[in-house]
Amino acid sequence: MNKAAVRLIAVAVVTAAAMTAAPAATAAPSAPAAATATATTSDPFYTYGGSAPLSALAPGTVLKTRTLQYHLVGIPTPLKAVQLLYRTTDAQGRPAANVTTVVRSPTGDRSKAVSYQSFYDSLSPEDGPSRAIAGNLTLGGLIPNVEAVFLAPLLTQGYDVVIPDTEGQQANFAAGPEYGTNTLDSIRAATRSAQTGLTSDTAFGLMGYSGGAIATNWAAALAPSYAPDVQRKLVGYAEGGLLVDPAHNLKYVDGSLAWSGVIPMAVIGVSRSYGIDLKSYLNGYGLEVYKELEHGSIVDAIGRYPGLTWKKMAKSQYADPNSIPAFVGAMNRINLGSAPTPAIPGFIAQGDAGVLEGTFGNRPGIGTGDGVMVAGDVRALARQYCATGNSAVKYSQYELLSHVGATVAWAPVALGWLGDRFAGRPAPSDCGRIPAGNSLAPEVPSSHS
Secondary structure (H helix, E strand, O other): HHHHHHHHHHHHHHHHHHHOOOOOOOOOOOOOOOOOOOOOOOOOOHOOOOOHHHHHOOOEEEEEEEEEEEEOOOOEEEEEEEEEEEEEEOOOOOOOEEEEOOOOOOOOOOOEEEEEEOOOOOOHHHHHHHHHHOOOOOOOHHHHHHHHHHHHHHHOOOOOEEEOOOOOOOOOOOHHHHHHHHHHHHHHHHHHHHOOOOOOOOOOEEEEHHHHHHHHHHHHHHHHHHOOHHHOOEEEEEEEOOOOOOOHHHHEEEOOOHHHHHHHHHHHHHHHOOOOOOHHOOOOOHHHHHHHHHOOHHHHHHOOOOOOOOOEEEEHHOOHHHHHHHHHHHHHHHHHOOOOOOOOOOOEEEEHHHHHOOOOOOOOEEEEOOOEEHHHHHHHHHHHHHHOOOEEEEEEEEOOOOOOOOOHHHHHHHHHHHHHHHOOOOOOOOOOOOOOOOOOOOOOOOOOO
16 A cells, blocks of 8 residues: 555645646635634634643644545545644734644654645635645645645654644744744644544654745744743654745845745734734735735645735835834744754754846845745854854755756755764764854834835
8 A cells, every 4th residue: 555655645646736727616705804713614623622722731732633535636545644633822912723634654653753744825724734635626725736746755764744734724824933933833733632543652754845934944943932842742853945034035036036925925814823914014016916825825826926026015105114113013023033942953954046046135234045035044044053152053045946946956965964863873063064044133113105
């Protein structure tokens, strides 16, 4: 069964890659502006209807369980997946319900697992990995299907894999702290469910690229304070293409050919995650773009608005985004430079050939990147970790690779690096050899004209 499953995964991944222009099979529902205990969905599994309020339940409490076939591009595979609805905490610190998926390795002994954070990057909850695994097919949901190429090696090497819907049921795009709590409570839930086979003795590694790296790093940073019980299980985190200081990223992609669509996605994600209304600062064109992407995914945004800038979207008096205090405050809340230093070893990789993907920005204080992520910010974060007590940091910068291309170099190294951590080998350190980066100081509000 193992070989057949792997073959099917390989075929499905190729099929998914060829279907990136296919229309969505499932319409994305409207998401409420503020998170609640339930989500708008046609699948009742995602709704918590228990008599006890979520606030009375501990984070990580399992609320519902179901077992189904693991689907790829809507096709069932021989692999079984256990899905859990569990209690977690949203970006504003409120109790929420979320879903995670556990896939058991055909060859594993349940002693080791990897929490794999997807880079599905969407403003629609229908694009989450749990929906794709359950058989739903949307345009944005094709990304979790393609990511099977990363999951297959983990499963064949004996790792059970836990795949949380990192953005929560409201698709709170870019809300890093919520990504982190969703990930940590997913691990709690996975080890508390008898159906998964995972226990309190199961060791965990964290792994994710791009949007998945956001969740991975925030989970590693928050674990000691938010989930010390999970912290004791963690052996390390491996990530690539990391968002560190979102305010820098928005300036870096400003006017780019492919990645400028991230600008409106960030505006929408911040508005939704932190309950603030940024539409009043947008001009007519900005409101039009906002409406077009309100329930879209990164697949909808990439290349759709070549040359888009903040100024083209904002009213003239708000041409400087720092003139909007609420926006600045939200950006600072999701700046990893202000988050705690992880207490576990880390492997951080970053590309720096963004020109290959049409991003030519090189502003003072920001510099170059991989097309969407700022290399100087990632270097600064790695150096900050080294300077604040964690010398077990491996940093690799791929000078000739862009954001998409760097995944090819990162993935096998990440897998090997995690394998060494599970084996108990000493973690390597690049501290003292990481080039200088940018300031990660919080943004300061400015007055508008």
